[in-house]
Amino acid sequence: MSDFTHDAWGIYVAVITLVSIVACLVLLFGFSSQRVPVNDVGTTGHVWDENLEERNNPLPRWWMWLFVITVIFGFIYLALYPGLGAFAGKYGWTSAGAYKSEQAEAAATYGPLVDKFLKQDVKVLAGNAEARQMGQRLFLTYCAQCHGSDAGGSRGFPSLKDNDWLHGGDPQAIRLSIVQGREGMMPPMGAALGGDEDVRDVMHYVFRLGGRTFDGIRATRGKAKFDAMCAVCHKPDGKGNMAIGAPNLADDIWLHGATDAAIMESISKGRKGSMPSHEGFLDEGKVHLLTAYVYGLSR
Ligand code: HEC
Ligand code: HEC
Incomplete structure (x- = not known):
């Protein structure tokens, strides 16, 4: 060729x-x-x-x-070997052919095992040491660059092992996160709230919901604004809504930074998170193993 x-x-x-x-x-x-x-x-x-x-x-x-x-x-x-123009060489070697034969070899080695795992429930698989090892290797290849090699996450990239979920931690939700990808969109609310002082008031109300030290006067002032402008997404108790990926604000786990300044910025300027879809890129066996691995991390 x-x-x-x-x-x-x-x-x-x-x-x-x-x-x-x-x-x-x-x-x-x-x-x-x-x-x-x-x-x-x-x-x-x-x-x-x-x-x-x-x-x-x-x-x-x-x-x-x-x-x-x-x-x-x-x-x-x-x-x-190929090297003389279009002459393919006696062995007819091509990089695409080498890749295919490596893939076929891997499929022959791991295929039966993956087929067996595919028939098992995610919750069962999460306790299987061999499946977890395979899942971990896949995770290190495809996911670690964003979620960290220990899945602990970093600013803007959620931890997958703290059992605090933006979109849901049951097997079905984890699978969907991997296959379809996820978008999290916190709109900038600074202007709508009125300015920095109002943002700070609402933040203190959020602290009150989560049991973090707060300024009582500010929190009281912020409550009405929270109920009017934030509760649609984060729910009146601040516990969030997984259907739209709105995080729990009352658990003192902060995706975009835990300092007052970072939280103020989250509220006034908004935040955006994007988990890419892996559909068509990872086959069903890999998705299944990854789902089980991620499911097992926090349990
Ligand atoms: C349209 C729905 C929506 C509204 C309205 C909304 N939020 Fe959010 N908020 C989100 C989503 C979704 C995220 C997560 C963004 C991401 O995935 O990175 C978020 C993130 C945040 C964060 C960062 C959380 C973290 O863990 O770092 C804070 C703080 C926050 N919102 C506070 C507020 C406050 C206060 C209001 C009201 C003034 C508000 N939000 C209104 C949807 C909303
Ligand atoms: C390009 C960076 C990136 C890669 C690669 C990536 N993720 Fe994500 N992932 C994210 C971000 C950002 C979010 C949070 C989206 C949001 O803000 O709502 C996320 C969210 C998730 C969630 C939902 C977490 C929750 O709290 O509900 C799961 C599960 C997940 N990722 C698993 C994986 C797995 C498994 C892989 C590897 C196949 C992977 N991710 C690869 C960036 C990435």
């Missing part, structure tokens, strides 16, 4: 490759048989940096033979 748009290109590349290799040989032997005239002390007469003189000794034999061997190796390689 070749990507050349016209056969002539393949020939062109092949000819250039062969001519260059042969030219290397010609150059090597041509120059080693020709001697530059030298004077009686054996130097060519070229002098640099006051006293650096050029001698003219033949190339060491071992070096020349090494060079010849590499050329022979090159010819053998080009006969067996």
